[in-house]
Amino acid sequence: MRLFPVRGGIHPDYRKERTSESAIVALPLPAALYIPLQQHIGAASEAVVAVGDVVKKGQIVARSGGVVSAASHAPTSGRVAAVTDFTAPHPSGLPQPTIVIEPDGRDEWAADLPPGIDDPFAADPKAIRDRVAASGIVGMGGAAFPSAVKLNLGTQHKLETLLINGAECEPYLTCDDRLMREFAAEVVDGARVMAHALGAPRVVVGIETNKPQAIEAMTRAAAAFPDVTVVGVPVQYPMGSERHLTQAITGRETPARKLTADLGVVVHNVATARAVHHAVRFGRPLVRRVVTVSGGAIARPANVEAPLGTLVSELVAFCGGFSQPPRRVVNGGPMMGQPLPSLEVPVVKGMSGILALTLDETDEKPSQPCIRCGSCVTICPCGLVPVEMAAFIRHDNLDGAAKSGVMDCVSCGSCSYICPSHIPLVHFFNYAKGALNAKDRERRHLDQIKALAESHALRVEKQAAAKKAAAAAAAAARAQAAAAPLTDDDKANA
Amino acid sequence: MLLDVGSLAVMGVTLGAVLGTAAKLLAVPNNPLEEELQALLPGSQCGQCGFVGCAQYAAALAKGDTPVTLCAPGGKATIEVLAKRLGVSADTDGHEEQAPQHAHIKEDLCIGCLRCVQECSTDAIVGANKQLHTIIVDQCHGCAKCFKVCPTEAIEMCTVPVTLSAWHWGKPRADQAHH
Numbered sequence: 287m288r289l290f291p292v293r294g295g296i297h298p299d300y301r302k303e304r305t306s307e308s309a310i311v312a313l314p315l316p317a318a319l320y321i322p323l324q325q326h327i328g329a330a331s332e333a334v335v336a337v338g339d340v341v342k343k344g345q346i347v348a349r350s351g352g353v354v355s356a357a358s359h360a361p362t363s364g365r366v367a368a369v370t371d372f373t374a375p376h377p378s379g380l381p382q383p384t385i386v387i388e389p390d391g392r393d394e395w396a397a398d399l400p401p402g403i404d405d406p407f408a409a410d411p412k413a414i415r416d417r418v419a420a421s422g423i424v425g426m427g428g429a430a431f432p433s434a435v436k437l438n439l440g441t442q443h444k445l446e447t448l449l450i451n452g453a454e455c456e457p458y459l460t461c462d463d464r465l466m467r468e469f470a471a472e473v474v475d476g477a478r479v480m481a482h483a484l485g486a487p488r489v490v491v492g493i494e495t496n497k498p499q500a501i502e503a504m505t506r507a508a509a510a511f512p513d514v515t516v517v518g519v520p521v522q523y524p525m526g527s528e529r530h531l532t533q534a535i536t537g538r539e540t541p542a543r544k545l546t547a548d549l550g551v552v553v554h555n556v557a558t559a560r561a562v563h564h565a566v567r568f569g570r571p572l573v574r575r576v577v578t579v580s581g582g583a584i585a586r587p588a589n590v591e592a593p594l595g596t597l598v599s600e601l602v603a604f605c606g607g608f609s610q611p612p613r614r615v616v617n618g619g620p621m622m623g624q625p626l627p628s629l630e631v632p633v634v635k636g637m638s639g640i641l642a643l644t645l646d647e648t649d650e651k652p653s654q655p656c657i658r659c660g661s662c663v664t665i666c667p668c669g670l671v672p673v674e675m676a677a678f679i680r681h682d683n684l685d686g687a688a689k690s691g692v693m694d695c696v697s698c699g700s701c702s703y704i705c706p707s708h709i710p711l712v713h714f715f716n717y718a719k720g721a722l723n724a725k726d727r728e729r730r731h732l733d734q735i736k737a738l739a740e741s742h743a744l745r746v747e748k749q750a751a752a753k754k755a756a757a758a759a760a761a762a763a764r765a766q767a768a769a770a771p772l773t774d775d776d777k778a779n780a
Numbered sequence: 781m782l783l784d785v786g787s788l789a790v791m792g793v794t795l796g797a798v799l800g801t802a803a804k805l806l807a808v809p810n811n812p813l814e815e816e817l818q819a820l821l822p823g824s825q826c827g828q829c830g831f832v833g834c835a836q837y838a839a840a841l842a843k844g845d846t847p848v849t850l851c852a853p854g855g856k857a858t859i860e861v862l863a864k865r866l867g868v869s870a871d872t873d874g875h876e877e878q879a880p881q882h883a884h885i886k887e888d889l890c891i892g893c894l895r896c897v898q899e900c901s902t903d904a905i906v907g908a909n910k911q912l913h914t915i916i917v918d919q920c921h922g923c924a925k926c927f928k929v930c931p932t933e934a935i936e937m938c939t940v941p942v943t944l945s946a947w948h949w950g951k952p953r954a955d956q957a958h959h
Contacts, residue, residue, distance in 0.1 A: 324944055378947040679951070713952045720948020727946070728857040728880075732822060735853070735921045738902035739823040 287490075287517050290537035292530050294667040295522040296700045298457050298621070300496060304587045305580050306460040310468055312591045313604055315393065319595030320372050320632035321347060321358050321385040326424040327431045328354030333385055339366045342396035344571050347385050350419065356432045356635075357422040360396075361573040361593035364389040375598070375617055375634055379627030387595065400569040406479045411440070414483040414566060421565035422635075423572050427451060427462075427526070427555035428618055430636030433562070436554070439547040440484035446550040448481040449535060450559055452493040452500060453519060453526035456619025459639045461576040462556045464589045466493065466500035470507035473556050474514060476563030481513070484552055489514045491556075492531050496521045523621065524698040528553035530667055542694045557638075577633060579605045583612035583642035592633050598640055599629035612642035613650075620647070621699045654707040662701035662711060668694055672701040676714045684722055692718045814842045820861050821851060824901040826923030828852045841866065853921040855880060880940040881922030883915050889934035896926035896935060 324330040329352030341347060341360040348358040364387045372384035403409050403417065419434035439445065450473070454462040466473055474491075481489045491508070493501050495518040508514035519525055519534050529540045532551045540546050546553055557575065564570045573594055580587040585606030592601055598615075602608065616623035618639055626640075662672040670691050678686035692715050701711040818838035825833035829850035831840060840846040841862065848862040848870060855878075863870030883904075885896075892910040904920040907913030917940075927935045 374944055376944055376947070377949070378942075378944065380942065380944055380947060382944055710952045713949060716949045717951050721951075724946065724948060725857055725860075728855055731921070732854060732857060735902055735919070736823050738904075738919055739825075742901050742903050743823075 287515060287535075289517070289519060289534055292520075292522065292525070292533050292667065293669060294665045294700065295524060295530075296665055296703055297521070298523055298703065300457045300521075301580075302458065302460050302463070302496070304458070305578050305589055306463055306497075308464075308588050310461075310464050310576050310589045310591050313593070313596060313601065315362055315389045315391065315593065316596050316600045317388075318367065318597075319361050319364075319387045319389065319593055320597065321361070321387065321595045322372065322374055322632060322634060323348050323351075323358070323383045323385070324374070325358065325430060325594075325634040325636065326356045327429065328352060328356070328435075330383070331355055331358055333369050333383070335366045335369070335385065337366055337368055340364075341366060341387060342394055344399050344573060345396040346420075346422075346571075347387075350422075350432075354432055354435050356424050356434075357420065357571075358385070358594075359422055359571040359573050360387055361595055362387070362389045363392050363394040373627060373631050375626060375631040375637065377624045377627065384632070395570075399571075402568045403566050406566050407482050409482075411483045411485065414479060417565055417569075418483070418562055421561070421571040423558060423561045423565060424635045425555055426557035426561065426575060426635060426638070428622070428636050428638050430634070433554065433558055436552060437480060437483045439545070439552050440486065443545075443547040444550060445484050445486040445547065445552055446488065447536070447552075448477060448484055448486040448489045449528075449531060449546075449551050449553045450477045450489060450491040450556055451526060451528065451531055451553050452491055452497075452504070452556045453531055454497070455494060455521075455523045455526035456621055456623075456639070457523075458580045458641055459578045459619050460580075461578045461589050461638055463497045463500050465560060465576055466497070466556055467503045469560055470500075470503040472563045473559045474504065474507045474511065475567070476559035476561070477554070478511060478514065479566050480554055480559060480562055486552065487513065490535055491516045492519045492525075492535060493517070494519055494521045494525055523700065524667055524696065527667070527696050527698060529696065542691065572635060575633070575635060575637070577601060577637055578639040578641075580639065581612065581616075581641035582644035582647050583608045583610050585609040594633055594635060596633045597629070598626065598631055598633065601633065601640055602629060602642065608642060610644060613645045613648050614643050616641040616643060621703065622697060649708060651708045653709045656707055656709060659706060661704045661706065665700050665704050667698060667700060668696060670695055672711045672715070675718070676709065676711050679714045679718045684718055684725070687718050688722055693722065695719070811839070811842050814838050817841050817862065817865065820858065820865065822854050822858070822921060822923075824853065824921065824923050824925075826853060826901070826925050828923065852878060853923045881924070881937045882917050882920040882940050883922065883924070883926055883935050884938045885913055885915055886934045886936065887912055889932045891932055891934070893931060895929045895931065899925045899929050901925070 331348035331351045333348045335347045342363045343360055345360045346357055347360050350357045367388045368386040371381035373379055374382045406414060415434050415437045418437055423433040424430045452462055452466055477489050491504055501516060501518050505516045508516050524530055528546055532546045533539050538549050540549060561572045574591055576589055576591045578589050579601050588605050590601055615626045617626050617637055620641060666672055675687045675690045675692050695715045697712055697716055699712045705711060818835050821834040823834050829837045831837040849859050851858050859870050890912050894909055897905045897907050902919050904916045905913055924937055927937055
C-alpha cells in the first residue's frame with residue numbers, strides 16, 4: 287500500500303524494549319476500586335448506585351450524563367462503600383465525585399448483561415452503536431472521547447476508511463503492541479464490527495514498523511478478511527496522532543478545525559477495537575484495561591491488565607515498587623503525558639501508561655534565550671511556527687497566538703523536545719489553549735446572562751403593562767357601573 | 781374675555797409649532813457608540829460599577845471619563861471587549877482580578893420572603909412565598925443584588941469552584957521562559 291509523507295516530527299529514544307517482551311499480566315483484585323464520574327471528554331456521568339448497594343461485575347454504576355458522555359460499570363462484584371470526592375488522575379489534583387467499590391472477591395458477572403450479538407454484520411448499525419454506548423467505551427489511546435459518538439459519524443459523513451491506530455508512537459508505551467500480539471483476532475473483529483457500524487467499506491490498521499511482531503500477528507489475523515489491510519507506517523513521532531496517521535495513509539491533511547471524518551476517515555485505537563469486540567460479541571462492558579507500567583524508577587516494568595479504578599500505587603507495588611525515588615510520575619507517554627499529583631489516584635479508561643521517570647529521563651535544564659535556530663519550525667508536524675506563538679503568549683497576546691494557529695497545535699511536544707534552549711514551548715501552548723477556551727466559556731456564559739436579563743426585562747415590562755390595563759379596565763367598569771341607569775329590579779326594590 | 785382666550789390660543793398654537801419643528805430640526809441623535817457599548821455589557825443593571833445601570837455606565841464610557849474595568853459581573857472578558865471597542869489599552873494591572881462569583885442561599889436562614897426573587901434580573905432564583913428559595917448557579921452571574929436585599933442575611937456570595945474541565949495550566953514562570 288502506498289504511503290504518504292508527513293511533515294516534521296522527531297525520533298526520540300523509544301525505550302520500548304523494557305516492556306515489549308513482557309506478556310500482559312492480570313492484576314489481582316485490589317482492596318478497593320475508585321470509579322470517577324468523569325473519565326472521558328464531555329459531560330460527567332451520573333451515579334445510579336448509593337452507599338451500601340451490592341453490585342455485580344459489569345453492572346452499570348453511573349449512567350451517561352449527556353449526548354457526549356459515557357456510562358461506567360462495576361469492574362468486579364462487591365459493595366458500594368462510598369460515593370465521595372476523590373483525587374482525580376489529573377495534573378490539577380482536584381477532587382471529583384467518585385464511586386468507591388469494595389470487592390467481595392467473587393468477581394461474579396451480573397446475570398442481566400445483554401446477550402452477545404451473534405452476527406453483528408447483519409445487525410442494524412444503530413444496535414451496535416447503542417451497545418457500544420451502553421458498554422461505556424471511550425477512546426483508549428488517551429483522549430477518552432466517547433466511542434459511540436464517534437461511531438455516529440457515519441450518519442453525517444460519507445466514510446471510506448476506518449483507520450485502526452496501532453502506531454503507538456510514544457516512547458516507553460507497549461500496551462497496544464502487546465494487545466495486537468496477544469489478541470490480534472479480537473482487535474480485527476472489533477475493527478470490522480466498528481466499520482460495519484460506521485458504514486465504512488475498508489479497514490486499515492496502521493502500525494509503526496518498530497513493532498514487527500505486532501504487524502505479523504495482525505496481518506495473520508486479518509488474512510481471511512479482504513476488507514482489512516495492515517500497514518507498517520514509518521517510525522516518526524507523532525505518527526499516532528489521528529490527523530498525522532490519516533495523512534500518512536490517505537495523503538490528505540485534515541483542515542484546521544475540521545475532523546478526519548470530513549476526509550472520509552474515522553480513527554479508533556486498537557484497545558478500543560478490542561473493547562468493542564467484547565461488548566458486541568459477549569455483552570461485556572468496559573471494566574479493565576492494559577496499562578504499561580515503566581520508567582527508570584520502576585523495579586519490574588510490565589504490561590498490567592488492571593480493573594478500572596485500581597489505585598496507581600497498587601499498580602506500582604505490583605511491579606515491584608520503585609527501585610529509586612522517581613523524579614516525576616507521568617500518566618501517559620513521556621511526550622504528551624501529564625504529571626500525576628500523587629500515586630493515590632485511580633486507573634481510568636484513557637490511561638495507557640504510568641511512567642516513573644528518573645532525573646536522567648526528565649529534562650529540567652533552565653531555559654536559555656532563543657537563538658532563532660528554527661528547529662521548532664522545521665519539526666512542527668502541524669506546520670505551525672512555535673517560536674512566534676510562544677513570543678505572543680509570553681507578552682499575553684493570546685489573540686495574536688490564536689491568529690498564528692495555537693488552537694491547531696496538537697500538543698505533541700516535539701518543539702519542546704528539540705529546542706536547544708530548553709524553552710518550555712508546549713507548556714506555553716497548553717496554557718494558551720486553556721486560557722482561550724476559558725475566555726470563550728466566559729463569553730458564552732455572559733451571552734446567556736444577557737439573554738436572560740433581556741427576557742426578564744421584557745417580562746417585567748409586559749407584567750407592568752398588563753397590570754396598568756387591568757387597573758384601567760377596572761376603573762372603567764366602576765365608572766360605568768356608577769353612571770348606569772337604574773335597572774328594573776332596582777326600581778322595583780325602590 | 782373672548783379676545784384674551786383667542787390671543788392665548790393663537791400664541792399657544794404658534795409657539796407649539798415653533799418648538800415642534802425646532803425639536804425635529806435641531807435634534808441631537810442618540811450616540812450610537814453608547815448603544816453599542818451597552819450591548820457589550822451584561823444588562824443586569826446591578827449597579828456595582830457605581831452607575832445606576834448599564835445604560836448610564838455605557839454613556840460614561842462613551843464620553844471617555846470612566847475606566848473600562850468597573851463591570852464586576854462581566855469580568856475580564858467584558859473588560860477586553862470594551863477596551864478593544866474603545867481602542868484603549870485594558871489596564872487590568874490596577875484592577876483586582878476577582879474570581880467569578882455566584883450567590884448561595886443558606887437554607888436554615890431563608891424565610892421565603894421573595895425579595896431576592898424580585899431583585900434578580902436573570903431569573904436565577906426559584907422560590908415562592910414562605911417556601912425555601914434556591915439559586916440556579918448556571919444562571920447566576922454574581923451581581924450580588926439579592927445579597928444586598930436579603931433581610932435575614934441568608935445569601936452569601938461564593939467563588940465559582942474550578943472544575944476539572946475548566947482547569948488549565950498556568951503561564952510558564954518568567955525564569956523558565958527566555959526568548
